[in-house]
Amino acid sequence: MKITGAMTAIATPMSEDGAVDYSFLNKLIDYQIDNSISAIVAVGTTGESATIDFDEHVSLIEYFVKYIDGRVKVIAGTGANSTIEALELTKSAKDAGADAALLVSPYYNKPTQEGLFLHHTKIADEVNLPQILYNVPSRTACFIEAETVSRLSLHKNIIGIKDATGELKNLEEIQRLCKKQISEDNFFLFSGDDASSCEFMKRGGHGTISVSSNVAPKLICEMTKLAMSKSKEAEKINKKIDTLNEILFVESNPIPVKYALYLMGLAPLGIRLPLTVLNQKYRDNLKQELKKLQLI
Numbered sequence: 001m002k003i004t005g006a007m008t009a010i011a012t013p014m015s016e017d018g019a020v021d022y023s024f025l026n027k028l029i030d031y032q033i034d035n036s037i038s039a040i041v042a043v044g045t046t047g048e049s050a051t052i053d054f055d056e057h058v059s060l061i062e063y064f065v066k067y068i069d070g071r072v073k074v075i076a077g078t079g080a081n082s083t084i085e086a087l088e089l090t091k092s093a094k095d096a097g098a099d100a101a102l103l104v105s106p107y108y109n110k111p112t113q114e115g116l117f118l119h120h121t122k123i124a125d126e127v128n129l130p131q132i133l134y135n136v137p138s139r140t141a142c143f144i145e146a147e148t149v150s151r152l153s154l155h156k157n158i159i160g161i162k163d164a165t166g167e168l169k170n171l172e173e174i175q176r177l178c179k180k181q182i183s184e185d186n187f188f189l190f191s192g193d194d195a196s197s198c199e200f201m202k203r204g205g206h207g208t209i210s211v212s213s214n215v216a217p218k219l220i221c222e223m224t225k226l227a228m229s230k231s232k233e234a235e236k237i238n239k240k241i242d243t244l245n246e247i248l249f250v251e252s253n254p255i256p257v258k259y260a261l262y263l264m265g266l267a268p269l270g271i272r273l274p275l276t277v278l279n280q281k282y283r284d285n286l287k288q289e290l291k292k293l294q295l296i
Helices: 022-034 054-068 082-098 111-124 148-152 168-177 179-183 194-202 217-228 232-240 242-247 254-264 281-294
Strands: 005-007 041-042 073-077 100-104 132-133 157-162 188-191 207-212
Touching: 005 217, 022 041, 022 217, 041 054, 054 073, 054 082, 073 082, 082 100, 082 111, 111 132, 111 148, 132 148, 148 168, 157 168, 168 179, 168 188, 168 194, 188 194, 194 207, 194 217, 194 232, 194 242, 207 217, 217 232, 232 242, 242 281, 254 281
Parallel strands: 005 041, 005 207, 041 073, 073 100, 100 132, 132 157, 157 188, 188 207
Antiparallel strands: none
């Protein structure tokens, strides 16, 4: 399966008591689709997967698939630091009808490269669903080396990687080692770092899994299309959203983006502990940037 373009790592709207607010979730999903997002990543980092329990996680994936109803691709976040749990979540995503799964590297455990290879291979062997690796060492304390990526890229069910390292040298190394799989459209490269996504795609990336597109999907879609066609016009849009990208990471994701969605009327103020509502000192700058971009 080929997935490319601008994809949103969607936030999970919650009421102030932490309950998922499905009416706002519907509104946020529709906002993404109406602004041409090509896929939605459900219950990933931005969706607060770390504070959502197993049963709720499964229910949310089922809800996303049912509500989206084929309008765009649904990529289910199914990673976990336990191989057994990640396997069960991925099976549940397949059963729910998700188009693909996104699996973050097993966090906290700090597995070896062989452990990472065996972890992803076991899940790919047992679940016939397209799977995307997710390398975000700033959160997981676990780095998937390019050599390990190249070994995993040979598996028919492992179709790509979300690279949130922000290191373009890492992209180059993966491109070198996975050249055949990439050229045959068997393996795709997605940016997971909004700050460097434009350059990532200009250098051959196939799309972006974005946090910023929660609030500015139209701009991210336009930039993505231009960057993938290697148009210089992509830089103009990227410059326009550069400050937004910076502000949305002044505190741990999804703290700033959830406050931005609150200001836009796309989410309540809720967020689950240990995450907290955006610090007061950042709120005015975020509000001014949203006004500047005519998002509020």
